[in-house]
Amino acid sequence: MYKQLVDSNDRAVAEGLSRQELDPQSRCYGGTIDPGTGIAWVNHTTGTPTEMCYWGAALANPDSAYYRDEELLARLLLATEFVLRAQHEDGSISPGWTNFHSPPDTAFVVVGYAQLYQLLSGQDWLPLQPVLDNMRLFLERTIPVMLTGGCHTPNHRWVLCAALGFLHELFGLEAVVQRADEWLAEGMDISPDGEWTERSNGIYSAVSDIMLIHAARSLDRRGLLEPVRQNLRMMVYLVHPSGEIVTDYSGRQDLGSVHDLAPYYLPYAILARSDGDEMFAGMAEWAGHALESPGACSVNVLVRMLLEPELQQPLKAAALPVKYEKMLNGDFLRHSYLQQIEAAGHNGKIYHSRLHTDFGAPVARYRDEDTSVTLMTETPSFFALRHGSVRLLAVQMASYFYPGYVPMQEMTKLPDGYRLAGEQKKGYYGPVEGVLLPQTAETPVSPWYLLPHQSRPLTHEQTFRVQAEVQRIGEDWTIRLHSEEPGEVMTQISFIFGREGSFTSGELRAVEEDAYLWSGGSLRYTCGEAWIELTGGEMGHLAAGVREAKLQNNCKAVLVNLVTPFDKTFTIKLSPS
Numbered sequence: 001m002y003k004q005l006v007d008s009n010d011r012a013v014a015e016g017l018s019r020q021e022l023d024p025q026s027r028c029y030g031g032t033i034d035p036g037t038g039i040a041w042v043n044h045t046t047g048t049p050t051e052m053c054y055w056g057a058a059l060a061n062p063d064s065a066y067y068r069d070e071e072l073l074a075r076l077l078l079a080t081e082f083v084l085r086a087q088h089e090d091g092s093i094s095p096g097w098t099n100f101h102s103p104p105d106t107a108f109v110v111v112g113y114a115q116l117y118q119l120l121s122g123q124d125w126l127p128l129q130p131v132l133d134n135m136r137l138f139l140e141r142t143i144p145v146m147l148t149g150g151c152h153t154p155n156h157r158w159v160l161c162a163a164l165g166f167l168h169e170l171f172g173l174e175a176v177v178q179r180a181d182e183w184l185a186e187g188m189d190i191s192p193d194g195e196w197t198e199r200s201n202g203i204y205s206a207v208s209d210i211m212l213i214h215a216a217r218s219l220d221r222r223g224l225l226e227p228v229r230q231n232l233r234m235m236v237y238l239v240h241p242s243g244e245i246v247t248d249y250s251g252r253q254d255l256g257s258v259h260d261l262a263p264y265y266l267p268y269a270i271l272a273r274s275d276g277d278e279m280f281a282g283m284a285e286w287a288g289h290a291l292e293s294p295g296a297c298s299v300n301v302l303v304r305m306l307l308e309p310e311l312q313q314p315l316k317a318a319a320l321p322v323k324y325e326k327m328l329n330g331d332f333l334r335h336s337y338l339q340q341i342e343a344a345g346h347n348g349k350i351y352h353s354r355l356h357t358d359f360g361a362p363v364a365r366y367r368d369e370d371t372s373v374t375l376m377t378e379t380p381s382f383f384a385l386r387h388g389s390v391r392l393l394a395v396q397m398a399s400y401f402y403p404g405y406v407p408m409q410e411m412t413k414l415p416d417g418y419r420l421a422g423e424q425k426k427g428y429y430g431p432v433e434g435v436l437l438p439q440t441a442e443t444p445v446s447p448w449y450l451l452p453h454q455s456r457p458l459t460h461e462q463t464f465r466v467q468a469e470v471q472r473i474g475e476d477w478t479i480r481l482h483s484e485e486p487g488e489v490m491t492q493i494s495f496i497f498g499r500e501g502s503f504t505s506g507e508l509r510a511v512e513e514d515a516y517l518w519s520g521g522s523l524r525y526t527c528g529e530a531w532i533e534l535t536g537g538e539m540g541h542l543a544a545g546v547r548e549a550k551l552q553n554n555c556k557a558v559l560v561n562l563v564t565p566f567d568k569t570f571t572i573k574l575s576p577s
Contacts, residue, residue, distance in 0.1 A: 016032050
């Protein structure tokens, strides 16, 4: 794998050089142009620091075709000058999207930049000195923003701690340790089964893991490794046979998107070696197969391998489980935490972020060789299945009661499956009591937004309850959905399939591109040599969709229309393995 990374890094060097702006009159002079925007940025993903990590790793590596290449060194020096010009007076950077003068985005860059600086400073190559001087100046300038800056999201805290740790290693300032300890005093936002707040298996869980590893080492806070181990143990059960990560219930932008294990390589490899954990080694090996490049600035695998040469050596790996049934967060006392929200004092409001009240919601995972099933709560989908090349990406319920998807909130284990339940409430609000009305109520203009709506009495509240019983029968599955009241609630069940397959049977009526109403007959969906066959189509009403329940793009949707009360069973038959 090391040799493959060296080769891919050399290719990345050549590609990045072709995008470096060499016109001295350009404000992007020295930076590498982001193909998506046509502008050079200082950020840790598509920005110039990521290209610099590729270039620096090549310059420092005798196995690279660019080892101590003077032309590449000159280009790297230009890049360091661009980064310094782009840095704001307060020491921060603006990454080029929604965050400006951003402490957390600056921290991401610090984490990558500091590692590259550590690698290059150990080269004993005098021509590197101007590059090192510029890099050190950039890092030194970030100290004020790292000592005072805040964050948006839970994982940002651990990125800031990692950055503070690297600054401590480089500059020996006690103040950065004290700032990190302020963040760490907030405690770890992880459930006992290893789930981070954002439930972002595809992106931010891996970010929290590697950043806490860095913080644990640089700040000498070894206790920070334990939550990382918890998450890495959990992730063993959250990967499909193809290597695709389970993202069906994420609380961030990776929701329902395709992600692989590559971001987890460093956390697994580092702890596999330090702990002697063969299961972690097996996961590192699996993640290594997904590594197509060394990665972004903050998580560059090759830079870390050159700093820690032992990571270049293979580990003794255990066989990973291919048959299991695992329920996550089943015993987590989530509701007791939710009941404490009022006492927190924020009244449910949080700015530039969200509360993530879905944290710790139950998830069940089942795998039998090439069949992989996920059941989940507090998300639009409650069931997903992979069978060979077949992808049933989501089964969702939407209704006109509270227009939109109906999330399941509870999950209970059954002898051969699970019971999920969801509940929504909707009511009406009476007039505000006269003594509580504002003065504007007595004037010719009484704006609606000035009325104390929180004081209106609730009337005629209705409750919509649904249940789903998902059971495994041999190699096949059944989904029983039932709801009693209120009556006459138009409901729609959506089965979301990958666009790569095709329907070969079933009574389907197209309502838009790749969306069909299914009225009856056996529905067979085929992809490659695998197929799944469903029964249970019905057209209880003619609505083509439900308001506020937008179907996913680049997928195929099959819709079943029901009206309460209903007690409906769908069967899912799988092709022979």
